[in-house]
Amino acid sequence: MLPRVQDSPQERARALYLTGETTIIACRQDPRFSFMLYVPESAWSEPERTLDLLVSVHGTMRLQSLYRGAFSGFGRFNNCVVLAPLFPVGVRGDMEAGGYKYMIEGDIRYDEVLLAMVEQAGELINRRFEKFMLFGFSGGGHFTHRFLYLHPERLKAVSIGAPGSVTLLDETMDWWPGIRNFGEVFGRGIDFTALKDVRVHMSVGALDTEEWEITFPENSPKFIPGANSAGRNRNHRLHALRESLEARGVDVWHDTVPGVTHDMMGVFPYVESFFTGVLRDRLPAPGAR
Template identity: 35%
Template sequence: MTGMVAAMREGLGDREVSILAPLFPATLGGEDHSDGYKFLISGGIDYIALTKAMINNAAAPGGRFGPIYLYGFSGGAQFAERYALFHSATLSGLVLASPGSVTLLDDTVEWWPGLAGACAAIGLSPDLASLCGIPVAIVIGSEDRVAGLVARPPGSPHGSIHEGLAGNSRLERARSLYASFRNSGIEASFHEVEGVAHNLQPVTLKAAEMIAQWIDAAEEP
């Protein structure tokens, strides 16, 4: 977490921003919840509501936040994508870095690999129209090719027969997600950081630099 914040601060330079870096509980009552946040609703915990509460609490001293740019790396990118699918109307930009599993915008495939049944699972309808209205970027190291990611077969927590639909490595899955976004009318951009594997610092720095550009563009008269 400290490495992510440091890379964000470096990439954002001297711009006046606040960085909110949520930490969700990994264990509650002796039970493992370390994966739950990636799927928004898990084990009786609503991670959307938790995130909103964190934002409201952090904004309380000044009354509100300005534009909100959402970033996630690896498991955090899984959360960020799925959060944005339902709450992009509250965001000004989205950067997804090196997600391990992705949700393709395919309403013929069951939630979470696709969007079928998403409303029943989450209690909200996906808002793709709002997602089309904000800048979206996918960032990943060009060498993030290791297969054998976390297996989620049917019968396991958050298991699905479609778990590998997007590919076998993070790079394949990031490319599949990019294609899915573009096919759905989302003007996403795709960036491979050359020579980098699954490494937090360089992809976060790239993401921060992109967010800095979006901030500057939004502030132009």
């Protein structure tokens, strides 16, 4: 959407900064964090149409633009806003890179930061997103399945991509390998009824088999008994996560992608296919308006 000479200043600003691929926007609740959006033109030209939201969470390298850009075409053709958050390394001055993956870092609750971003994005485009779709790969896959445990009532669907470590629904281990003390850590339990209502997808490359980066030695700050219990590599650990969810009555669609290593774009066609299926029932027939 291009601004026109006759547009008001508000309309020109909207066309430049809140349509298509936006600039980076500070999170109002905590400006240490930020997000960028893809907003389809139809959000403004057809305000009566249903508008969905998909949140795409980066991995450890923080390639925020890649995670937004991968879904821009999907957003355009499915009338869907895309929100890509940025959780920088070292927000507490310590160069810690993994805090967001485990939901809590000092006084930061990353799930609450994301919910604040979702609310703020809705206000910017005059919508409310009571439920949304969530994707994350690698470090974002950590975030995605743990956010699912905390807020299943806010999620329509999730796609969990190749996390390096997983939290199993295992009440014999403490957080983070298990959930025995989940209520003490987060001040709330897991709503297993709501969890079963979320459509869940998992993806991993068949060649995603390296172990060195995801094995926790006993002197690691993140080590806790059970840290390595879900398997040696990302394929093993995602398989264990799927079995853990299925044991609780959650249906899981699991794609192991042949010929792909630890590569978000390698699994992306399967992710996009999943989310397209999620939205298919509410989309008009091809060519319909």
